[in-house]
Amino acid sequence: MKKIIAIAMLCACATWAFAQGQFTLANRLTGTIIAPIYGPEPGNPTVPLYGNPPTGLPAGTTVYSGAPLAGTGYTAEMWWGTTPDENSLQPIPGTQWYFRTGAGAGFLSLTSPSGGGTTITVPGAPPGSTIWMQMRVWDNKGGTITSWADAVAYWNSAADPNYAIGKSQLFQNTLGGDLNPPSTLDNLRSFSLYTNVPEPATLALLGIGGLGLLIRRRK
Secondary structure: OHHHHHHHHHHHHHHHHOOOEEEEOOOEEOOOEEOOEEOOOOOOOOOOOEOOOOOOEOOOOOOOOOOEOOOOOEEEEEEEEOOOOHHHOEEOOOOOEOEOOHHHOOOEOOOOOOOOOOEEEEOOOOOOOEEEEEEEEEEOOOOOOOOHHHHHHHHHHOOOOOOEEEEOOOEEEEOEEOOEOOEOOOOOOOEEOEEOOOOHHHHHHHHHHHHHHHHHHHO
8 A cells, every 4th residue: 555655656746747837828818918919110110119008908008000910921939938038048839829810910819820729838847937938920921931030030131121020028927737727928018020220231222222323314
């Protein structure tokens, strides 16, 4: 009998040791969070905005003019780390997500692109641990840009001046899981995407090109 109890205790300890923290991937949950994500500001697309709008939960003071993101043309992904250092964060598997449409624009879809649920496991982070998180979003160009690294590379290339990416401010999350329900993203706040600022050399070339056209017209 004692051996059976000992084995059961060892199994329980082993299960606890390998348990992984969990959270609910949603930026709209009744009574918990309303933090829509927006496209670039029409009047100043290179500068991102941060903070919840007055209609958010909790209510904020940031006023967005860009349209809420909608549909499968944008990819959201959650990143995590143990310190508030953006460069140390890593993507959480299974969190590449799309957005709702219509009245639900700005909010993540209710299922993953593959039809999975919103309960996400964070490998390497035990239940009850407090981690740093960030949401990163990019225009996936019809599904051709499939990672944040590729999105940043394309953004830096300035091949498309209207191409936009964005990321939330870092926030903390104490994970659920094991005997507790998954945590929520209640510390996430709204943000807007932003486009690239042309390099000075690019601006100079544009200026030279414009000058050349003027000279040609005068001739």
